[in-house]
Amino acid sequence: MNFNEPFDVVVAGGGNAALCAAITAARAGCSVIVLEGAPEFYRGGNTRHTRNLRCSHDGTAPTMSGPYEQAEFLDDLYRVTAGQTDKLLAELTIAKSRELLGWMDEQGVRFQPPLGGTLSLGKTNAFFLGGGRGMLNMLYRRAEKLGITVLYEAPVTALQIEDGYFVSATINYQGRPQQVRGKALVAACGGFEANIEWLREYWGDAADNFVIRGTPYNRGDVLRMLHAANVMPVGDPTQCHAVALDARSPKFDGGIATRLDSIVFGIVVNRDAQRFYDEGEDTWPKRYAIWGRLIAQQPDQIAYTIVDSKSFHSFMPSIFPAISAPTLGELAGKLTLDPAALQKTIADFNAAVRPGTFDYTILDDCRTEGLTPPKTHWAQTIDKPPYYAYPLRPGITFTYLGVRVNAESRMLLNDGKPSGNMFAAGEIMAGNVLGKGYLAGIGMTIGAVFGRLAGQGASTHARN
Amino acid sequence: MNLAVRPESLVEADRLMTICNACRYCEGLCAVFPAMEMRRTFADADLNYLANLCHQCGACYTDCQYAPPHEFKVNVPGVLAKVRNESYAQYAWPHFLSGAFERNGLVITLLTSVGVAAFIFGFVAVKDPAVLFGRHAGDFYKVMPHNAMVALFGTVFLYSILACVLSLRTFWRDINGGKSGGGFAAFWQAVGDSAHLRYLHGGGGGCTSEDDKPSPSRRIYHHFTFYGFMLCFASTSVATVYHYVFGWKAPYAYYDLPVVLGSLGGIGLLIGPAGLYLLSRQRDPVLTDTAHRDMNTAFLAMLFLTSLTGFALMLLRDTGAMGMLLAIHLGVVLGLFLSMPYGKFVHGLYRFLALVKYAADVRTGKFVD
Known part of the structure; x- marks a missing residue:
């Protein structure tokens, strides 16, 4: 040369x-x-x-x-x-x-x-x-x-x-x-x-x-x-494009395969087993890129997406196996969350879910009432075991x-x-x-x- | 098979398909990835099906963001080659002969040597030593009577067909979960896909053969081989009709149909296998199943030798070498026929069935949970 x-x-x-x-x-x-x-x-x-x-x-x-x-x-x-x-x-x-x-x-x-x-x-x-x-x-x-x-x-x-x-x-x-x-x-x-x-x-x-x-x-x-x-x-x-990734992803270069598309189908809780944002605010492609920042703002930058058996096959398969358990208490144990807090969060959520016709291809009428934060679409009770969870981290795609x-x-x-x-x-x-x-x-x-x-x-x- | 311990290759294939199914960037390259997308989990039979659907063109390896040295170490062509080669043994009938796939080069060499020796000995023992070196004006039947030839090769051929059919039946049932599948339209789709080697196009770019740049060379040499083989088969079929329907006995003139078809096919079987062998030497070993390399080489060698000895026989059929050349040629052909159900030959049959299943599943839009 x-x-x-x-x-x-x-x-x-x-x-x-x-x-x-x-x-x-x-x-x-x-x-x-x-x-x-x-x-x-x-x-x-x-x-x-x-x-x-x-x-x-x-x-x-x-x-x-x-x-x-x-x-x-x-x-x-x-x-x-x-x-x-x-x-x-x-x-x-x-x-x-x-x-x-x-x-x-x-x-x-x-x-x-x-x-x-x-x-x-x-x-x-x-x-x-x-x-x-x-x-x-x-x-x-x-x-x-x-x-x-x-x-x-x-x-x-x-x-x-x-x-x-x-x-x-x-x-x-x-x-x-x-x-x-x-x-x-x-x-x-x-x-x-x-x-x-x-x-x-x-x-x-x-x-x-x-x-x-x-x-x-x-x-x-x-x-x-x-x-x-x-x-x-x-x-x-200060801004970057950030999505929710499986927390088990490699630190660098995991690319597309470590993303998770489960969020709209269930709830997302933080380290304290508390929900922190409307999971059903808009269709997934439109909200895909806000969850990285949302998780980055949570304590320890960790969150967990939780679904039950009704929804487990509704989203794109992921490379890491879901963490599953027959009861919410056991699931909390596996996620090192406070079982009582998780059970309460989900019980409150389930109680707030109004009846509706579930259709994830449109902004459907399945929503919660009297819950903060609300889930404004695709809200379905989480009650059909086994329960599944994926740990989430913010995944940075690019900076502005x-x-x-x-x-x-x-x-x-x-x-x-x-x-x-x-x-x-x-x-x-x-x-x-x-x-x-x-x-x-x-x-x-x-x-x-x-x-x-x-x-x-x-x-x-x-x-x- | 011991279900308690999953073979390493299937464990690895399952890991890869799980990664690929979350990525899906390769879905435009071939049939493997759309077939994969119809599933969320991968049982052994699913992986055997996907492995036989893979034409090992290598396009997904050079395009993969997760190929080695990436920590995901995704190598679909290499791993599916291993699964595919092991699947032949798994489904082989009778099962006690499945070991033939493990020492394929040795087995086929032995079969062929024994075949050649048996013919030499047979000619000498049944006729007399002189017949082996005599001049017979191209009349093979002076050395070995027609009926004896038909009886021997007919039996071996029928056995090979039986063994292939029974092996394939086990495969077909396994990949379809015991249910019947297919259908006429899917069958024809698969015939077309095979005839064009549709999935050896790398989605348009070609195969990774001599280097990391896609090229059509592997597909072209495979066409020489396959159509060469089919022309030889046609030659034999025409000769059979000549013999039994019209009573026209061999040897036939150089311009007669069996000789023309056989010669064209023979040329294909010289060029094709030689080209494929040379390409296999240049190919990045990471894309191949190196443990079963001899299976590939043995089959290519048998096809090449069948053609070479056939040409030698045709060209020297009027000389005293005919007897010995006939023994060698028949020995090689016998070796080829006997080893068919237990060697690389079966790859075409398994892949064809995988293509039928794929065509049928696409038609029905079948998604498996």
Whole structure:
């Protein structure tokens, strides 16, 4: 590996956004180097755990039902972000998302129709054949064919930036520091969700009990360097996308398989065997991403989802076996909860359940009355043994803090001026479009749209 | 089988299917994952069914976010290969011969050697030593009478069919929980899926064979092998009709149908098994059941040798080598036939039934709790 020659474009990161930028720049004739901090198997950051990308389309795609018009997409985005989005960039994202299926296809990425359990996303989301890692494999294959240099285990340890102008990156490669010089930089290396020390700045000791859904390499080091180099921040640093995961999940990289979908079918109690939130507030896809934060706010960041035999087969199977017992007292014992407290919580809950017609596909009329907090839908008594429970922890998917960009995907400096040669794409700038909330597959949309823009901008700069 | 102790491979397959069923990212790659999604728990019979549905294309391994070195160590093709190979022994009829799957290379080599030796000895003993090295203008029946050949191979062939049918019946009953299953539409669906090797396409990308990039090579060589085998079978069938219906006796001219079909099939059986063997040498061993590698090699070798000795016999049938070549060829064919119910040959039959069940279950939309 020769570090003497400068590259046209230096890409920090190795996920969807990074590869889209690298491929676009290489196709424009640039020499490109991709600096992936992770080992080859773990390449791609959160992309390796994704499965689809949301895109506006005219309904002719063979693997999608449709159409999904731009206006509807924009409505969906406004709804989940409650307006916390840069309108111009949001509209740009959605308009450009229409090109993604065709572009991905050109790079060899394959799609499949949605099957069991994901049919509801068939109109809005294109599913990668074999999931995110399958998609990444195709993008890396394409990068290889285009002659892009890819280094693994090459984390960026410092950036040399002069007055908002990128000069070189220092990487730690094969045990020694190396300088990688380039005419333009694309920062596409994600957020800081795996950086527990950083999370502790906002969450205190609670952060120690967070489960990180992605690899341990999503540390946000480049994000921090950019902020230190006068790049304008975007997004709430305290916020992260967090879901309820099985507490027995691995600390890092458990991905999709450790989530639990049982919450709407029963109740959730904390360490003191007390309920703390309306489990039936809205349909599960809409409430999926609030439970991580809710559990993070409970003592010891632990909670337990409890169902009875009526509901045990109603939700997606999970990788860890349910903890079960013939009586609530025994179940409490196994969960190390106070049996009397759990029995009382469930007795109170059962007594408050009003009769109704259970239907989890709609906001049904099964609810509690006179209970705090209430369960406003899908409330069914928990009385048919055996009883089942899963322990829950907050599982962090991604953080919202990022760098501000313009419609060329160019970073903005604190004085509002665009950087001469620094671009950002993917999770590191997603906060521009997604200020809060989440829309399935939007992370990949932002990554691909801004990855391509960044690749274009960087190559244009490098070649002039 | 001792139900108290679950074999290690089934314990591991159960662990993997439980993880896969919570992930489901691979559901577009083949039939295994949609079939898995119809279940929440995995009994031994379910796993044997899923294992035989797996075509070991490897796509789910290279696409898996949980493959080794991930701590979940998900390796579906490798583990299902092991379960599949062990399932052949589990269902084998008669059961006391199931050990043949464990030392498959040795068993088949011995069977074939004994076969060849028996023919040489037989020709010499029944006729006289001269017949073995004489010139017979391509007339095999001078060396071994037609009726004797038919009686011997007919018996062996019928036994092999019987053994396969009884083994498959046990498998079919087991995977269907004792109930009948299938149906005509499902059968035809499975015929089509097998004929195209639909699930050796990796969902569109192809197989992981020579390296970690998908390629169609394994599928192509398998087509050479399978259709080569079928052409040879057709050749024999046509020759049987010639003999018994029309009274046309072998040897047939080079341009005659049995020879043309047999030659085309023979070419397939040279190219296909050779290609598959070379690919199996290059394939990442993690995707395969290395403990049963000899089963694969033995079957490929037998098909290759059947064709090779057949060609040698055809080309040298007018020379003094014919007698010896006939003994070798018949010995190899006898070995192939005898070992059919106890070797890699059965993979096609088990997989076909698994495909029938899958097609039927998809039709009925059957979900198992």
